[in-house]
Amino acid sequence: METQSGESAAAVVDAALSDLEAGEKKWAALPLTRRRDLLDQVRKLTSRHAEEWVDAASGYKGLDPDAPLRGEEWISGPYVMAASLHALSRTLDKLASGKSPLEDAEFGAAGERVTVRALPSNLFDALLLNGFSAEVWLQRGVSPAAARTNAGLAQLTPEKTNGIGVVLGAGNITSIAPLDALYELFAHNRVVALKLNPVTDALLPVFTKILAPLIDFGVLRLLSGGAEVGGYLVNHDKVAHVHMTGSAVTHDAIVWGVGDEASERKRDGNPKLAKPITSELGGVSPTIVFPGQWERSDIEFQAEHIATQRLHNNGYNCVAAQAIIVSPDWPQKDEFLTALRDAIDTAPARPAYYPGSDQRTEQAQESYPEAQRLGPYQGRLLVTGIAPEKAEPLLSTEYFSPVLGVVEIPGTGSDFAQAAARTANEEFIGTLGVNIVAHPATIEALGEDFDQLIEDLRYGTIAINAWTGVGFLTPTASWGAFPGHTLDDVQSGIGVVHNAWLIDRVERTVVRGPFRPSPRSLINREWAISPKPPWFVGNKTAATTGKLLTGFAADPRWTRLPQIFASALRG
Incomplete structure (x- = not known):
């Protein structure tokens, strides 16, 4: 198990996890306002390197440099990353001022469940995505008051960190891996070792630039490699939790093993992975x-x-x-x-x-x-x-x-x-x-x-x-x-x-x-x-609109809207 430079991959993983152990202590002492500042820095870098991101993804996906299909890479890559960073930054801002992230939320009802209006969440949403809406349904028994009180998850007690989390990145949509890493870091207050899927290795240099503030602070490490590296990483004694995006087959191989071993372990209720795992998998x-x-x-x-x-x-x-x-x-x-x-x-x-x-x-x-x-x-x-x-x-x-x-x-x-x-x-x-x-x-x-x-x-x-x-x-x-x-x-x-x-x-x-x-x-x-x-596959201006939307998500301003509307209407 070696890296391209000939260095032992195990040594690289060991060093990364040691760095994260030290970083966790710094993270526990970091106030919410400074955490927000790190997110804002990452958002600026997402904008700065967005074209490089799209070029890298389009390259290994074989998309023509002038193809409207590049809009898929803009919208499902740097656009949603920048938009998510902005929304998460605002959440930390509210928490830092003693307010709930849901303080201004619009609550509703669906049967016996309370709902929270997620889209539109502001006037810009209402203009750019006019006609679209989204509601988050809460589990039965959760009241609006409880939802407001508990919104913030692990950032309600930022000084209480929860060890090192491993994120096994997806190989398809390019924003999934960094977004999953952010969720581990902020929703669960775990420092993160993010291993990219080998399909997306071309994005490693881009992500290294964009995520530099979190890497430099010591709360994120990026790793590459195949199944051997992933197996060593998720079973490491220093890792407290695993999150993966992929297939149920890969999940079960990690949790139960393969072949007869997996069948026996499932029968006995004895997972091979001796730590918690969350996952976003596929299906039909x-x-x-x-x-x-x-x-x-x-x-x-x-x-x-x-x-x-x-x-x-x-x-x-x-x-x-x-x-x-x-x-x-x-x-x-x-x-x-x-x-x-x-x-x-x-x-x-x-x-x-x-x-x-x-x-x-x-x-x-x-x-x-x-x-x-x-x-x-x-x-x-x-x-x-x-x-x-x-x-x-x-x-x-x-x-x-x-x-x-x-x-x-x-x-x-x-x-x-x-x-x-x-x-x-x-x-x-x-x-x-x-x-x-x-x-x-x-x-x-x-x-x-x-x-x-x-x-x-x-x-x-x-x-x-x-x-x-x-x-x-x-x-x-x-x-x-x-x-x-x-x-x-x-x-x-x-x-x-x-x-x-x-x-x-x-x-x-x-x-x-x-x-x-x-x-x-x-x-x-x-x-x-x-x-x-x-995002329609036949949209003729998808690439232009996606690029403009990414710029807006990174830096929302009224002056950016006319160009977006003009491009969208030509689609």
């Missing part, structure tokens, strides 16, 4: 499409919307939609599926950069020989007309590649709602995110039955006429699996991240968006001025 995310009377433009827009849910980052997202639920009783079903096929087929070309992608696509093709090959390289797979009894491989295997299946469940109205919720809860592997697409008139007609559907769905993020990725991009929302998973049945993971207000006892986040983009939304009295969102 559904999109439920409700029957309704749609205009042709609605069909085309929502087809591109769902194609985006699958093809963003070429499908290498833990929350990428993999199975669409539709009703064969919907008169417009065939017209919608034709538009969906066209949207997938004509979406911009990109390489299959993530290891094993092509093999997983072939695995899906073997399970569904009738699947259609689509796209510029015929590398995208669409399977339609799947009856529930033939859906098992699609619903139990996270393909992590551009594979999309359409499962048909009969019914309309509340009957369809109940059947779709039951299928999503009981047949799909994972609970990270579920999307719902429904005409406003359908939602109105369902009334309380629609509200009950949202309550019944056991997912960490639910998106209504939006993609759950909007929840990922909202710093004040929570992100993670639905609560209740265990080490021996981990599904989409244990715990949450992001959550910049540091809210205690979160259950889920519910995101809502406009069924139609502006100006048709206004014509149809939906009162949303959002054009085609910049």
Whole structure:
């Protein structure tokens, strides 16, 4: 186990953990105002090195330097990082002045649960994401008063640190690793050893520059290497806690081992990993499409919307939609599926950069020989007309590649709602995110039955006429699996991240968006001025808009808005 320089990787890890032991003592003595200052320094460096970040990510993902698809790298990389740093800085500012991060929050109710409005959280949100909203649902029994009192988590007692946490970074969305490290440091008050996924090693020099204030202070160390390094690191005696983003297979290998050893350990309830672990894992995310009377433009827009849910980052997202639920009783079903096929087929070309992608696509093709090959390289797979009894491989295997299946469940109205919720809860592997697409008139007609559907769905993020990725991009929302998973049945993971207000006892986040983009939304009295969102795979100005949004997130100013609006409207 050696580094590229020939130095022992074990020695590098040992030295990093020794540094963090010393850094923990400094961190315990650091007041909240100085912690906030460190976050503000990191935000400035995120802005300064944002283009370098996007160039590095686009390079190993094989994106053309002039491609609009680079907008994905701007928005899911430095943009959300800068926005999260700003929100977390404001949380520390309030705590330092003796106030709750939720002092000015808008509370509501959903059934028996208290909700907190996470989006819009300010006037800028209301303008830039007009028509979108997000609520964090608290667990049953949590009152607004308790939520206010407990918001801040470990930063309520900053002098009480909790040892060294290891973060095993994701290999797909580039902001995940640094955001997870920030959550360990601030939500749990643990100093952090962050090991990057080998897929993202090209970002190590960039992250070293951006995270320099935390590295220099001694509370963060960046490490690289493969499974051997990761195994040595997570099992190290000096490590108190592990957090990982990845697959359930990797999680179980860390916790239980592999092969017969894993089976025996699971049977005996004897984990191989002798310390706590939290996780954000994948799964098979559904999109439920409700029957309704749609205009042709609605069909085309929502087809591109769902194609985006699958093809963003070429499908290498833990929350990428993999199975669409539709009703064969919907008169417009065939017209919608034709538009969906066209949207997938004509979406911009990109390489299959993530290891094993092509093999997983072939695995899906073997399970569904009738699947259609689509796209510029015929590398995208669409399977339609799947009856529930033939859906098992699609619903139990996270393909992590551009594979999309359409499962048909009969019914309309509340009957369809109940059947779709039951299928999503009981047949799909994972609970990270579920999307719902429904005409406003359908939602109105369902009334309380629609509200009950949202309550019944056991997912960490639910998106209504939006993609759950909007929840990922909202710093004040929570992100993670639905609560209740265990080490021996981990599904989409244990715990949450992001959550910049540091809210205690979160259950889920519910995101809502406009069924139609502006100006048709206004014509149809939906009162949303959002054009085609910049994260759509077919947005022509996504790269420009993403860059402008990143600049705004790093330094919010009114003078930046006109350029953003002009670019977004051309998308």
